[in-house]
Amino acid sequence: MRDEEILTGLVLEGRCFTLEELCAACALEPDWLLRHIEEGLFPAPEGARSEWRFSAIGLARARRMHRFERDFEAVPELAALVADLLEEMDALRARLRTVGLE
Amino acid sequence: MGSPVARFNGLKSNVPPPTYNRSAVDPAAARGRAWRSGVVEYRDYYKTLGVPREATIDEIKKAYRKLARKYHPDVSKEADAETRMREVNEAYAVLSDTEKRTAYDQLGRGYQPGQEFRPPPDWDAGFEFSGPGVSGAEAADFSDFFAELFGRMGGGGRGGAFHMRGEDHHAKILLDIEDAYTGAVREIALRVPHINPQGHVALDTRTLNVRIPKGIHGGQIIRLAGQGAPGMGEAKPGDLLLEVQFRPHARYRVDGRDLHVVLPVAPWEAALGAVVPVEVPDGQLQVRIPAGAQSGRVLRVRGRGIPGEPPGNLLLEIRVVLPEATNPKAKELYETMARELAFDPRRSS
Numbered sequence: 001m002r003d004e005e006i007l008t009g010l011v012l013e014g015r016c017f018t019l020e021e022l023c024a025a026c027a028l029e030p031d032w033l034l035r036h037i038e039e040g041l042f043p044a045p046e047g048a049r050s051e052w053r054f055s056a057i058g059l060a061r062a063r064r065m066h067r068f069e070r071d072f073e074a075v076p077e078l079a080a081l082v083a084d085l086l087e088e089m090d091a092l093r094a095r096l097r098t099v100g101l102e
Numbered sequence: 103m104g105s106p107v108a109r110f111n112g113l114k115s116n117v118p119p120p121t122y123n124r125s126a127v128d129p130a131a132a133r134g135r136a137w138r139s140g141v142v143e144y145r146d147y148y149k150t151l152g153v154p155r156e157a158t159i160d161e162i163k164k165a166y167r168k169l170a171r172k173y174h175p176d177v178s179k180e181a182d183a184e185t186r187m188r189e190v191n192e193a194y195a196v197l198s199d200t201e202k203r204t205a206y207d208q209l210g211r212g213y214q215p216g217q218e219f220r221p222p223p224d225w226d227a228g229f230e231f232s233g234p235g236v237s238g239a240e241a242a243d244f245s246d247f248f249a250e251l252f253g254r255m256g257g258g259g260r261g262g263a264f265h266m267r268g269e270d271h272h273a274k275i276l277l278d279i280e281d282a283y284t285g286a287v288r289e290i291a292l293r294v295p296h297i298n299p300q301g302h303v304a305l306d307t308r309t310l311n312v313r314i315p316k317g318i319h320g321g322q323i324i325r326l327a328g329q330g331a332p333g334m335g336e337a338k339p340g341d342l343l344l345e346v347q348f349r350p351h352a353r354y355r356v357d358g359r360d361l362h363v364v365l366p367v368a369p370w371e372a373a374l375g376a377v378v379p380v381e382v383p384d385g386q387l388q389v390r391i392p393a394g395a396q397s398g399r400v401l402r403v404r405g406r407g408i409p410g411e412p413p414g415n416l417l418l419e420i421r422v423v424l425p426e427a428t429n430p431k432a433k434e435l436y437e438t439m440a441r442e443l444a445f446d447p448r449r450s451s
Contacts (some may be wrong), residue, residue, distance in 0.1 A: 009324035
């Protein structure tokens with residue numbers, strides 16, 4: 001299978017996803033994300049809800065938390081805790097790469 | 103410009119601008135899975151979970167969790183973890199649901215994995231289903247076999263009048279740091295699972311040529327419209343979201359848009375100051391080393407990191423390298439310095 005065409009994508013940077021776009025990209029119901037934000041398990045963006053914008057880190061967190069809840073039947077608090085730890089590992093690995101150790 | 107900031111006297115680029123084979127593409131039309139309603143390949147969900155057909159719900163749950171631990175894409179080191187996790191989820195969605203499991207057992211009796219399977223018309227007439235049990239988005243990621251059996255329960259199968267946009271797919275794209283300076287076209291290979299005639303999951307490789315814009319950097323996402331999962335019915339396919347990462351480089355390290363480079367200098371260049379050439383991803387710079395520079399000092403060249411608005415900075419870490427005293431002349435020079443400089447590096451200044 002081979003596509004010879006050159007595909008040009010849209011580069012997304014910073015807080016680029018609305019709530020609806022984030023949920024569509026993660027195949028999530030918006031209610032799921034709203035519930036987690038209300039419960040403090042998912043960082044709430046600043047401003048009014050209509051102005052909320054999420055970053056690529058938020059995208060990864062939503063996907064992870066949802067998978068942990070679905071695949072391990074994890075309670076949302078546990079899914080959030082594991083997501084916190086994985087985000088910290090990601091940040092530490094990024095620092096290792098920056099100093100040339102990974 | 104303050105003293106720690108190096109000045110460069112000129113730029114000589116030795117990297118030609120990228121050339122692209124420009125061609126129009128309709129991503130939605132370029133791919134998409136032809137789905138033949140009615141005939142699908144039989145899947146053995148018991149085999150997928152590694153449990154006997156008479157397994158209890160607790161045994162099924164235990165087997166599922168064990169496999170989820172092994173193949174979960176967030177923690178697994180297995181190469182095909184995501185594909186295996188999808189299969190395991192599909193099997194569990196059926197076997198953990200009494201209604202679906204009963205229907206699956208009754209319809210699938212006598213079939214072998216990979217064998218062509220066509221459910222009899224109106225096979226579901228004798229069952230009372232309480233609901234799909236999985237979301238439409240999750241089901242969209244499952245096999246045609248699952249959709250043929252259970253797709254109609256949620257209001258329509260893939261072959262019916264049901265339309266749903268395909269799911270977005272996510273992948274990482276590893277780029278060279280040079281790509282961020284010049285732009286590039288990079289080929290990426292995505293593994294696409296399919297069921298082979300033996301009923302096993304095999305992986306096809308789908309190759310895409312992706313234009314990498316100048317100024318790209320880690321943490322950004324390239325969204326390729328229409329390159330995700332096919333839509334159901336007449337709905338559009340999902341998108342492919344590529345998370346950008348740089349490959350480790352022998353000389354360069356990247357932090358956001360800033361580029362770090364270790365700059366070896368001779369002792370006399372560090373002590374007296376000098377203008378030295380520095381290779382950077384898009385050419386060569388002439389950088390002024392200030393007199394008295396020590397190892398570890400960082401010179402910042404503004405705006406010569408990864409291009410962008412604003413561009414990053416180039417951070418040059420000075421590393422003083424001593425010539426070896428392997429010949430009489432070198433030894434004599436070191437001895438002269440030792441005798442005449444009265445220098446003790448261990449005495450605090």
